[in-house]
Structures are given as structure tokens and as C-alpha cells.
Amino acid sequence: ATSDWMAMERERGISITSTVLQFPYRNYVINLLDTPGHQDFSEDTYRTLSAVDSAVMVLDAAKGIEPQTRKLFDVCRKRGIPIFTFINKMDRPARDPLELLDEIESVLGMKPVPMNWPLGDGPHFRGVYDRREKGVYLFERTERNEKMAPEEFISMDEFRRNGHLDPKRAEQLHEEISLLDELGIVFDHQRVLNEEQTPVFFGSALTNFGVRLFLNEFVEYAPPPQAYTSDEGAVPPENPQFSGFIFKIQANMNPKHRDSVAFLRVCSGRYEKGMIATHAQSGKPVRLQRPYKLFANEREIIEEAYPGDVVGLPNNGDFAIGDTLSSGTPIKFASIPRFQPEHFALLRNTDLGKQKQFIKGLRQLESEGAVQVYHNVIAFKREPILAVVGQLQFDVVQVRLENEYSVPTRLERLPFVMARWVEGPEGVIKSLPIRSEALLATDADEKFVILFVSPFYLKYYSEKYPELSFKESVR
Template sequence: MKRLNLGILAHVDAGKTSLTERLLHHAGVIDEIGRVDDGSTQTDTLALERRRGITIRSAVVSFTVGGTSVNLIDTPGHPDFIAEVERALGVLDGALLVVSAVEGVQPQTRVLWRALRRLGVPALVFVNKIDRRGADPEGVLRGVSERLTPAVVPMGAVSGAGSRDARFTPFAAGDPGFTARLLDLLSRQDDDLLADYVEDEAAVGSGRLRAALAAQTARAAAHPLYFGSAMTGAGVPALLDGITGLLPGAGGDAEGPPSGTVFKVERGQGGEKIAYVRMYSGTVRPRDRIGFGAADGAEEKVTDVGVVDHGAEVLRAPVTAGRIGKLWGLGRVRVGDHIGERPAASPDRLGRQRHFPPPTLETVVAPVRRADRGALHAALTRLAEQDPLINLREDGPGEMSLLLYGEVQKEVLQATLLDEFGVRVAFRESTTICVERPVGAGAADEAIGVDPNPFLATVGLRVRPAPPGTGVRFGLEVELGAMPPTFFRAVEESVTETLRQGLRGWQVVDCAVSMTHCGYWARQSHSHGTFDKSMSSTAGDFRNLTPLVLMSALKQAGTRVHEPLHGFSIETPASTVRALLPVLAQLRAVPRDHRTRGGTCLLDGTIPAARVHELQRRLPGLTHGEGVLESAFERYEPVRGEPPSRPRSGVDPLDREEYLLHVVRRV
């Protein structure tokens, strides 16, 4: 049986979850279609999702159509939960992008499409809500072609748009207009098809065109587009034919070595960890011992296994290549870990590579009741397992900071902490996340037995700027055999941890750190065989000394604070541009280009991330409610004027005396 792991993506309120319900109903998985407004859908299982009517966590459901078994992953549509979408993208065989026939291509639609194109995920487009008043199928088709991709193939025509009688009629295989348009599109990517058509027009029949369309869809070179309505079911049978006939199935050898990727982690009713894994090769069964993770090479026993089959969860069923399953018993597993061998399939989609920009907001959360400090820490630690990008850190007694994509995410976290953990919290005002980059080069070293070094370790480090986007790179300028590997590993891990807070408290990025000096005292013992720690170097000596040496080198190199910059695009009536430009200047936005088309002006440029919310708030009044803003993280740029600082957490290696007092006392 053909297997397909399909993601369904959309801008919020485009009807994605309703379409999921309709697909499940059509496949016979459910008898009655749930409604988002009523909180009765299959995929929105969280109480908060049912109350708010939005998808917050990705959910997996399964159905079978003909000879194809589909695992459908319903992803959030709100941009504040883009991290959930990112985790799902790496495990997909294909995607279904839902666009509203009323609102058309929206900002989040374009963000999602760019990610699909970067990853080469085959995708179909479904234009939903053709029965809604104001539906404009032709206008949306033009918008998809102009703003997403010109390689879009409308697979049928709409009649009665904007009414409950709206219908979608697929083009017949012999329809001359459809054949001509399809041939024109496909021949641009297929020289053999074009040559055969020129030589003998009759040789290129509907079967040949259908096969060519499926091949180009699988390569993400063509994108079939369907119209319909999730509410009435119009167009859904044709869409299912496209899903099963045009998207490629999952491959993989069930007899090969186990290999998969964990894309979601949740907790069961008893508090146990449940890992959602997409298997690319091999099979995982209950009681198997499997390795996972990249850094520590952990290996644990799988206590139970479950798969979703035709809408129901089947326990103790093996997870074979091409399937998505749930694994119990892996207590140390994290989102992004690989299971067994690192997957070889689609390596550009897997691992920890980022497909969306990082969060650019930070907030501090504290319990309303001081007695809830411990409970808050435990709750946030558990939530960080499900969403590692919140990047939890402790700022002080009872206070913790989190990274966010937006204010709605903050509201959801607040409600989740109260509903699921019984902890009432308060958030401070969100601030923009900056980074630090080294300005020049700096070096420092400290040797064993030489004051003021109190540790049994010699560490020398050189810091240099690295190309933008490279993060932190660690290298050696000493012999690899000069010390035990555990000591080198301790230095590297300490470097990475220390650079989470630079000279002004921001994370240091695009930095190359080289180890220039090393030394240790070998293991010593007394005549009766006991270990003498006072005369033997340990990994702890290197972990404790490295922050002091590194920050000395960083001070010598100097750093510059950079703030996140968003690229923006505003579509507005041309008559409003004169009033809009002074406001953009006030918000430190820099227009790059503007184009006028008819009575509409398209204005592109950049704006500091901290000012995007203000622009969103003021745009409707400046454009008579007709302005549309799209923005997305573009790059980091040096801060103008006095650079902001961030309060440090933990022990500060820039204050040597206080650092040593704390570390020596702890040791």
C-alpha cells in the first residue's frame, strides 16, 4: 500500500482544520464533521485550542483512500506558532496549502510557501471557501500565480462562486483548453515531452500528460490547484484524487537499519514522555533498544509503540519505514533528535537546520504567588520539551525568561500554565532580542600553577569574527592528543554555554573560537590507591576556567550589538503613500522600492523588528483601512546610538572575584 505523510498548512482562518475534518469524513473515518467554533474537531484536542478556535500544536490523523494510506499533519496557522510548522516540515512527503477564496494570498501564506520552496516539498494548493460571500476564485488564482508561483495548474472551474450552490467541476482529460495550458506549462520543464508533441501531436495523450504532471509535482516543479469548500464538500473528491494520484509516496526499506526523526514530544496522562517519530528506514518495535540524539549518543528501551491507522491509535504495532509513530520510554529524547542512524533521505530537510527566522521577542515570567516558584520552573521545563525555541533561562529567584514569536503566544502560555499546571503567572512587557558580534580579534590564556589561576588546567583561547550566519565555531590550534578528549569536550561545551551572554548580556553569534594553549596534571593517587583530586586535573577545572579566559579574550576583541531587522511589504492605495512615508521615517523604516499598479502602490523596505507592532497598529488609520502589511525577519544590523544591555543570569565571569567566590564555594 502506498503511504503518504501530508502536511496541511495555511494562514490562520483559511479553513485548514475544517478541511481536515471534511477529508476524514469523506474517507469514512468520522461519521459527523466537527466544527472549529464548537470545539469538536479531531485535531484540536487541547482545551485551549477548542476555546480559542485555533490550532496551537501539530496533530496527526490518518485515513485511507483507495490504495493510499495518508498520515495528515494539521499544523498551526497563526504566525506566533510557526515553530510547530517548522518541526513538521522536515518529515513531509508532500504538503497541501490552503488559501481562502475570500482573503486570497495572505502574509503567512507567503511565508509558508517560501519555506516549502526552499525545502523542495511537493505541494498542492486548495482554494477554500468558494461558497462564501465575496469569494473571487479567478482573482485568487491570479494572486497565487503572481505572489507564490507561476507554475500553478488549475485543475477545474468554479460555478456559482459566493453562494451555497458553489461547485467545482474538474477539467475532463480531453478538454482542449486544459490540455493546451497543461502542455504549455509541462513542456517548459520537459524537453522530451515538447519534442514528442512537435513530432506527433497525437502521441501526447491525456495519460502521458497526467504522468508528466505527477512527475513534475513530485519534483515541486508544478503545483496543481483545486477549488472547493470544506463546509459543503465541494471539490473535495477531486482534491483527494490529486493527493493520492499526484503526490509522491513515502519510500524506505522496512528491513534496513532503524533511522528516523523526532518532530514532536508531548507528555501522557501519567507524565511520561511520548515521542512522535517519522521513520525513514527500518522498524521500531516494543522492547527494542535504540540510540537517539546527536551529542550524547543516548540509548534507551522503547516500552511501547503506537501508530495512527484509519483514525484510531493502534498500540504495540511496529513503526515501519515511511510511517509516523509514537514511542514511549525514551526519557531523554528531544525534539529534533534522530532515531537510530542519521536519516540519509532529504538531508536538507532534517536535523536542526532552521527553515524560519528565530524568535525576536523576549519576556520575563514570574508566578503571582511566591509559593509557586518551583511549580513554575517544572511547568516551563516541561513546555520547553515541546517547544525548544522558547529557550528557557533562569534570570533570578522565581523569574524566568522566554523567547517568543508574538503576543498571542504569550497569552497562550499564560492560559496553558493556569489550565494545565494550576500556576497563575504575570509577564513583563516583551523586549526585542538582540545579538552581539565580535568586532576584532582577541586572545587570552591562563596556565596551571600561575597566579591568579586557581584551577588545575591550562586554557588559551583566541576569538575572531566569523561570516554572518555561521553561529559559533570552535577549533583547535593545539595537538589533538595533547589532552584527554573529555577535557577538550569540556572546553568546547563551556565556550558554547558562555557565549550565550556576551559583554552586554546578548548571545554572541558569528564568532570563531580557537584553543591556543592547553595543559593538565595527570591523574595522581596515593600509595594506597586513593584518587588525589587536589593534584589531578578534572573536566570541571576546564569548565570553570574557560569562561574567565573566553570573556577576557572577548573583551579584548570587543563586540557590537545588532538588532533584528524585518523586511516589509506594504500594499496600499497610491493616494495614501504621502501620509505613510513620514510615519515610516519616524519608525526608522527604510523604503527600498515602490511600484504603482493602477491605483495601488507596492512599497518594500526594512524596519527594526521592535517597530513592526507599532506600524501594524497605525497602518489602518493611515491607509483608510485598506493597507496590507507583510513582514519577516531579514537580518541583524548594528544598533544605532547607545546599544541596549540585557540583565545577566547566573554567575558573571566578567566579575572575576565574584565568579571565583561562587565557583570555588560550589566546588
Template sequence: MSLAKEIKRRRTFGIVSHPDAGKTTLTEKLLLFGGAIQEAGAVKSNKIKKGATSDFMEIERQRGISVATSVLAFEYEGIKINILDTPGHKDFAEDTFRTLTAVDSVIVVIDVAKGVEEQTEKLVEVCRMRKIPMLVFINKMDREGKDAFELLDEIEQKLNLTVTPLSFPIGMGYDFKGIYNIWEKNINLFSGDSRKNIEETVEIDDLNDDFLEKVIGGKFAEELRENVELVTGVYPDFDQEAYLNAEQQPVFFGSALNNFGVRELLDAFVEIAPPPRPKQSEERLIKPNEKEFTGFVFKIHANMDPRHRDRLAFVKIVSGVFERNTPYLHVRHDKKLKFSSPNAFFAERKEIVDVSYPGDIVGLHDTGNFKIGDTLTEGESIHYKGIPAFSPEHFRYINNADPMKSKQLEKGIDQLMDEGVAQLFTLELNGRKVIGTVGALQYEVIQYRLEHEYGAKCTYEPLNVHKACWIEPKDPKSDEYKEFIRVKQRFLAKDKRGHMVFFADSPFTLQMTQQKYPNVKLHFVSEYK
């Protein structure tokens, strides 16, 4: 198959939501439709021993939350689909922000009872800034929740989106009868007491047909006619061009747990979602159909299989064809590397692939060559933009709790920081190590993984830091900068890349420092250069 055809048949998207909206469950059901798994694992269920397929870290299974981005791929009706299931928990938002650099579109999952929640607002804001096409899936329709029109208003107002429903619910909760599929002009009936299966799909071209009463009953038929009339009157018709330009967001309703409305979502998604899109580098815009291969590392994951202590760099292919055993240029190191066993993913199952195309995600075995944001090419020096490190919000000293395991601790911290789990700072004054995180839960994850994956134990000590700021002096040789370094010595540290960082203990200190040293710029994002 030609490069153009391979590009055309790929869809790479992320699923984002607030925790517990059913994002991981939706991922499972999409995999079921793709025939990638035989049974889906119920997330957060003690009765079913099988865990969610995309949660492969032990701590995720215990807590029932996703703390790392999983990459999953499957084929559906001739289309190659790559899903990036992201963490919903706000403590792991940085991982999600980085993942959004690797997707071509997004499905936003919203809980019918809770509506739009804080974390969803933040993630949608990032998608809007990056002009990523978004599809909205309103989940858990078999439970009591908010009125459909109320939810659509909330999505428009809180998320600042222009929505157009492509399906509409018939009833809700105990009265949930099914969904009218505006996109395909049919009704999916929700069946039986078990509420587990779709009883049948009924084609219905005209909602005024008396047949509708027979299918869902008089009361619901009348209600559906009114609702659909209101939908067509109030909301714009679906415009694929507007959706691809992130100016319009189609909405679907369903229940992922009960596998209801998921096929409709998938069918429409395959038809309307964009294939791999061009990506801006610092040098130029790179198009997928360019002959030469380029790609970038958006995630690093150590110990996906603890038995083998392996470390994988996840690379999103932007252009050209990636081939096994072919030497490619590692731009930052300016040296050629070749990869004998590049992996394609299905959660815990990895398969070695010979050829990958734009939109695909490949896992490359890494011995420490890669950092997040690194670029691989066939020779051109290209730097992809937009994979920042944000200023952490929590800071703690990390101490070795077992002096016999110093090497293991050092190696563990080094690898976990390369993954982007948190940020490591070394104080200039005494060389003590400080870990900065976006959320407090990350400390627990680091401690757990150090012990279970590296056999090292650590303890933490609180450190009073309000913000970590990256320092950029106008003139490194000026007296002002020398004085800044002398006066602030106790509050200076270096990050893992060797950049100088200033720890401000309060907003007041930050303000006074900026006033006193106007020629020393303080940045809250590391990628200012």
C-alpha cells in the same frame, strides 16, 4: 506485506494556510472519507458542542484556532494516509516550519473571498525552498468571492507557482451549481437549499453534448464551455513529474464545510502525491527502502492527556521498519532506548502499534530524553538537517506568581520549551529567566498551559530586546572576545542548550556591535554549527 509495498502505499502530507481559510475543517472532512470519524466537528461553532477533532488542547477549542500540529492517520482505498494539520496563526509559524521537515507533500488551502494572504505566502516560500510538491485547494466556493481566473493569477503571481486547474467551479456563492472535474471528466452537482450534500455525480465526456444544458441550465453550460476552453488554452496540461519536482501545482475548487469537492481532491491526491521520499542527513542521503531504521523527532507534546501527565515525542520514520520493544540508538546521547508502547494517532485517540514504516509518524513516551531534531537509528550515527530555532521577536521576563509552586513552574517551563512552544534564555548577570517567542499569543498559551497542566502561575514583565543572536567567536581565547564578554555582560544570556546569546536592544546596537567586534559572528538561527 513487503517494505517496498508498505512504502508505496503511504502518503504523508501537511495542510497549510492562513488562519480561518478552512484548513482544520478540510482535515475533518478527509477523516470522514477515510471512515476515521462518524461526524465532523464544526470549528468555531457554539451550537455544536463537539470540537474539531484535530484541536485537542482546551485553549484551541476556546479560541477556534489550531496552536499545535496534530497528527492524524487513516486508511483510504488501500492507501495509508498521515495528515499533519498545522497551526495557521502566524504566532505559531515556527511549529509549522518544523512540521514541514516531516512531510512529503503539502495541500495549500486558500479562501475564495480573501485570496492569497500573508501567512500563506511565507509557508509556500518554505515549501518552495524545500522543493515540497504542493496541491492547492480553493475553499468556500459556496460563498461570494473572487473570480476563479483572478484567483489563479493571484496564486501564480503572489506565490510564484505554476498552476494547472484539475477542477473548475460552475458559478459561485448563491449561484454555485457545482464543479466540473477536469481530472475525472465529470460534473458534481451542488444540491438543494440545505447545500449540505452532493446530489449526484454526472459523467460527461463531451462538454458540447446537449445533455449539459439539461444538467446545469443553458447560461451555466455556455459559461462552463468557455471557461474550460480558456483553462486548456492558458494553463499547461497536468504533468505528474513536474508536480513531484515542485515545478507545477494542481488546483482544486470546493467547499470543505459542505463536504464538496473534498472526495475529488482526495482521489487525485492518492493517485498523484508522492510516497515517502529520501531525506538528506549531514552524513548522506537516506532512502526509505533502506533496510535499517532511521527517524527524527520533529515535535514534542506534553500533556496530550492531562490526566496522565504524558509527554510524547513525534518521530517521522525515514527508512527501514520501526518495531516495538526493539532497542534503537539515540544518536545525541549515544545510548540505546527501547519503547514498549509506541503510539499511532488519531487526534485524542492513540493506538499502540507493533510495526511502523517510512512515512509513518509514531509517538514515543518520553521522560525527558528527547529534544527536537534528535535522531534514532539502528546503530549508524546520523544527524538529520533543517530543524532550526529562529531568533524570537518578542521577549519577556517570566516571574513565579506562586512561590509554593516553584518546582511545578520549573518543570512546566522546561517541558514547554522542549516542545518548541517558545525559547528560554537565562541572563548571565543575574540568572533571571527570559522567554522569547515568535508571536505575542504564545505568552497567553504558555500561561494557560502552566496553570491548567502543571498547577503553576506566572506573570510577565516586558524586556526591551530587538533581536537575540547566537554568538560564534572566531577565537574564544582572543582579547577581542574577552572584551566583548566584559562590555556586553548585561546583554548576555544562555539558551536551553547552553549556547551563548547576545540580546541587542536596537538595530543600531546590532550594527555597531558587528562593526566593533568583526571576529565575533552573530547568528539569527541557532543551527549554525
């Protein structure tokens, strides 16, 4: 994919880190924050959702809702993000579309509203029926999918007369469309914004078929940039005072320069090249020079940016994830929570002559949010414990330490499956009877976190120590 810029992404054919693509469409500018869709996505994916106003849920027509889909949906629901659904890969064998709609409603609790309807699937895929235009957009395959699939719009009567589907499939299509109308499944824009409905589109991203139809509706109904909550109250996008927050940091996007880029979501006002803003966390003024417009790992210097835009800023260690920048009266946006990891491992440096590089590289990866690093409270040797949301991040850490810092490492998996930040009297926390089923550690902020081998022991500790609170995430 265009957005996959890491060598490891291209080698494995999957997205590993989120990235930013900005492109014009009709009279709009779309800032697309592309996130991995496989089960081993990282915490970076969760954080990216803090910078969006709406989300596009892309489902595989053969697989439907996968475990990672549910996890990301839960984050969207907590943040009040409207969701638009694109059911992809209709040019391959797919599940029954009615079954897919039922799964969306039963698993996610949202009413799916099909805006169009697939005409067959796999080798029999002929296009989509547009429910509002009451006509058919025909799909035409191109050789090796090297060109965008051409679209031709015809009436439903003409579609039937020309025999684009065999009689059996044509009758099934007629019954499905009639059923949708009889059930009264009608698009309601306000219910979409309230996360009660999700508009559903069918198509094939590989051939670009159905993508234009989706974008036409998306730019019409997706919400514009929304207000963000700060310590001074809600900050609407039309507020003339510039404000924004850092939601992602990425180092070594250009290995030749060993640089670090901070991704800034503009929330209000107007960003101008070279402007001076207040860094809320330090209270110091900073000059924001050389702002980039980003397209994967490509960059273009810009002069200005507006609410909803994502700007890349050179980062020499001045910025951290969750930092706020603003002009005028200093404000501070709500911090971005850290999410509960599910996989844990000890990381050992196998070349002690490169211990400085090992520490530097690990600190950099942690500052990016690529991994959480804990340390055992009672261990004699201070070895880092890596904690990740998706286990692919273990490979990412080792590969990047090797490629970017020339540090070979060895990973030793740990048996824990969940972590909880623990709050309460410090004396009680430090005196907890830690055995093989649990491990007491501290995170980068010196907050106590306990790793458990199963939910049973979390329940046991919670009941035995009611004066302590065990939290899934912290800010």
C-alpha cells in the same frame, strides 16, 4: 476540528498545535500532519514540515495568500517539498479564481495548474468542472452541513441544458475554461515534484465537497516517502535498517496521566514493538515499547510501522526534538533548526511558593519547543525571557502553566521584534555596547543571541562588528 484536542483550541475555535492523523484511502495510508493555519502559529508548525514528503496548502477563497502562508511556503521551498493547493470555502463569497491563480504565481513563484474549476461561489456555488474528465461534479447543499455533500457527475452539455447557472454566469464560465485551455496551462507531474508547479483544486472542506476529488489526485501524484540525509549519507526508505527521528514532543495530552509523547517519523526499515534501537545523541541502546498510532489525542497500540508513518513513543525525558533512533550501524540525521522568533516577553511567577513548579513547567514547555527561553546576560535577576514565533504562544504558555502546574504568571512584553544568534570571538560578543535598542542573552544551549528593536540596529551592529556573524537560525 477532529484534530483540535487542546481545551484552549476548542474554546477559541482555532488550531494551536500541530497534530497527527493517520487514515487509509483507497490502497494507501495517509499520514496527515495537521498544522495551524492562522497568523499566530508557533515554531512547532515549522518543525513539523521537517517530517513531511509533500504539503497541502489550504487557501481561503476570500483571502488568498496570507502572511503566514508565505512563511510556511519559504520553509517548504528550502526543504524541496512539493505543494498541492486546495482553495477552500467556495460555498462562501470568494475572490475571482483567476485572480487567486495570479496571486499564487506572483507571490510564491510557482505555476498554478487548476485541475478543476469552480462553478460560481457563495450561494451560487454549483460544483466544479473537471478539466481532465471534461464534465461537472454538481454540489448539493445539505441541511446545516451535517452530512457530506453528495456528488453527481454530468457532462458539460447536460450541465448547460439543465440551466444550473444563469446565462450570464454560464457564459463567464465558458470563457474562463476556454482561457485556461488557450493559455496551455497543463499539468506536469515532474514539474510538481520539482516545486515549479502546484496543482490547484477548488471545494468546500466544511461540506466535504471536492475533498474526495482532491484526495484521488493527491494519492496518485504525491511523492512516496523520501530519503533523508544523515552523517552517513542519504538514507532511502527501502534501507532495511530501521531509522527515524523525533520531530515533536507533547506533554499532558492526557491530563489524567501527566505523560509526555515523542513523535517519531519513521524514515527507513521496519519499526517493531519492543525493538531495541540506538539513541544517536547519547549512544545508548533503548527499548522502544508501547508504540502508538495517533489520531489527535487518541492512541492505539501498534505492532509495526513503516517509512512515512508517525509513531508516538512514551517519553520520560529520554528524547529531545531532533534526536535520531536507528538499528544496526548508528546514524544521525541532520538536526532540526531553531527558527527566529518575532515576539518577546518577560515571564514572572506571581506565587513564589511554586517556584519549583514554575521552573519544571517552563522546562517542559521549552523541551516541547512550545517556546524558546532566553536569559539576559547582564541582568541581576535571572528572569526568563520568552521568545515565540506567534504571539498566541504567550497565552498558551500561561494557560498551560496555570492548568497543568497550578502556577499563576504575569507577562511583560518587550519591545524587540527580531533575534539573531551571534557567533564570533566571545570577548567581542561580551563587550558589545548593549543599550535599549538591543539585548544580549543566552538560549537553552548557552548560545549567544541578540534581540533588536528594529532591522536598523541589526544592520548597524553587523557593519560595526564584521568579525561577528548574525544568524537567523541555528541547529
